[in-house]
Amino acid sequence: MTTVGQPDSDSERAWLAAYDPRAFAPIAVTVDVVALTIRQRADGGGKSLHVLTIRRGAMPFAGCRALPGGFVRAAEDEDLDEAAVRELAEETGLAAHGGGEAGPLEALSRLHLEQLGTYGTPGRDPRMRVVSVAYLAFAPDLPDATAGGDAAAAAWLPVDALDPAELAFDHARILAHGLERARAKLEYTSLATAFVGPKFTITELREVYEAVWGEPLHAGNFHRKVLSVPGLVEDTDTTTARGGARGGRRARLYRAGGARLLHPALLRPSREDNQ
């Protein structure tokens, strides 16, 4: 992998010299993960969007909250995506830290992961030059995070109750980008189904949209709209076992359809502004 043939020309030699990392100041490569889920608020305010954070134990930013993340293990030929899954698994305690090869994906099997962007501004980490590849992860309600790996304490926090200034490094910016990406992707993809279980009601799906967009939707119109988009949901011909806690009809259960892109899209309401 790292061996090369004998340079056979001046330009070849120049290329190899240019490719020798020792000729450059070193750059460290890390991954950070913006992991989002929908869960009941601890303060009893209904369901809302939560992000996974850890509490940093060491300088710099000791005591601050941060996104889970860490180094890409180049020595083990780890791919970037693999590193993101590993960090998430380690720091949520959903897999043994540094254990065997199998299993880190068990409880994360319904996880949707995508690359968000790469952040490499000099000085974003005061110790050295770090280029961080940020990932966005969506999952149905996961068990409470358990500290593991480097994380002093991992916790799901409601995104609207999180003070951006409390986040280490440029993680507030990364989180903001992740949220905007999630909001946009709800419109034109079937991403919302990644936040619910394998069977779900239209109301549960609506709660996902309301939590991510942060505004109430008209239940009736939403219901009809979801059913009218081809391939978004499929009927399972079953219903919930009971109606609402304080009365109400039983809801029909659906599963995710095959469509990944929505036509027509489910657009966010009322955006007069053109930034």
Place this chain on the structure above:
Amino acid sequence: MTTVGQPDSDSERAWLAAYDPRAFAPIAVTVDVVALTIRQRADGGGKSLHVLTIRRGAMPFAGCRALPGGFVRAAEDEDLDEAAVRELAEETGLAAHGGGEAGPLEALSRLHLEQLGTYGTPGRDPRMRVVSVAYLAFAPDLPDATAGGDAAAAAWLPVDALDPAELAFDHARILAHGLERARAKLEYTSLATAFVGPKFTITELREVYEAVWGEPLHAGNFHRKVLSVPGLVEDTDTTTARGGARGGRRARLYRAGGARLLHPALLRPSREDNQ
């Protein structure tokens, strides 16, 4: 920037050790640029989308075409975006190679640059582990590229005449992602105005959409639609000096409006498929 205080605890020591890049196999960080423009085809087939490529002079992939790109200059505290602009400027010959500090942006002032994604799969470069941050650049018709820097020969090629198998490394995949991003962003942003000059006709704007999407649009409906989207274009109260080469009315000139996001969007025609 790289100095740190004395470790004051075990966890601090562990952090610093984890942050020491010498404890890891090194990873090189590069940028690659998918630079797109609309220009007249050399084979006389009208205007179409072109991508900037260089011809590689050295192994591996000697003789293949590749996207312009190169190392991030960490020793100079170069930001990722800066590296992308520098590589583009060097390899298009639009700025002196390695010259003074001023100027590389002169001819690229109307350039629109955004991050596309990061590609770091082990083995994508046979020599060593390389993580490449890909950028997408849009510009109005630029002068012919002149070889400079490491590029043996730089040229604008029509994207539909480029054999993906001819591209080095995983650049075919990066290009495909870039094209899909460009196609999607035309729909809901004012990106198309980045491909034309400061003043343009509705027909020029339509040619951008047709070139990027690769399908003809209805001129009349497009015209009305563009004018109906708030903030997309502004009337300059001027017209072209002459009509068409073989006769025809003079066209009104517009400039880009303030909107960055389009409401409603300009959707691509006829996509029955849901992948």
Place this chain on the structure above:
DNA sequence: GCAATAGTGTCTTTAAGACACTATCCC
């Protein structure tokens, strides 16, 4: 019965697209 939740009917407004038409220019 009553309150709560699920789901439907219907109407208005807006936008997309097909198609025919008018306007202006170069030769």
Place this chain on the structure above:
DNA sequence: GGGATAGTGTCTTAAAGACACTATTGC
């Protein structure tokens, strides 16, 4: 005049959203 290019009118269909309504359940 004639062909080419720019721009408009009008009609049909689809979709978004407001709002009222029916259906079914737990208590």
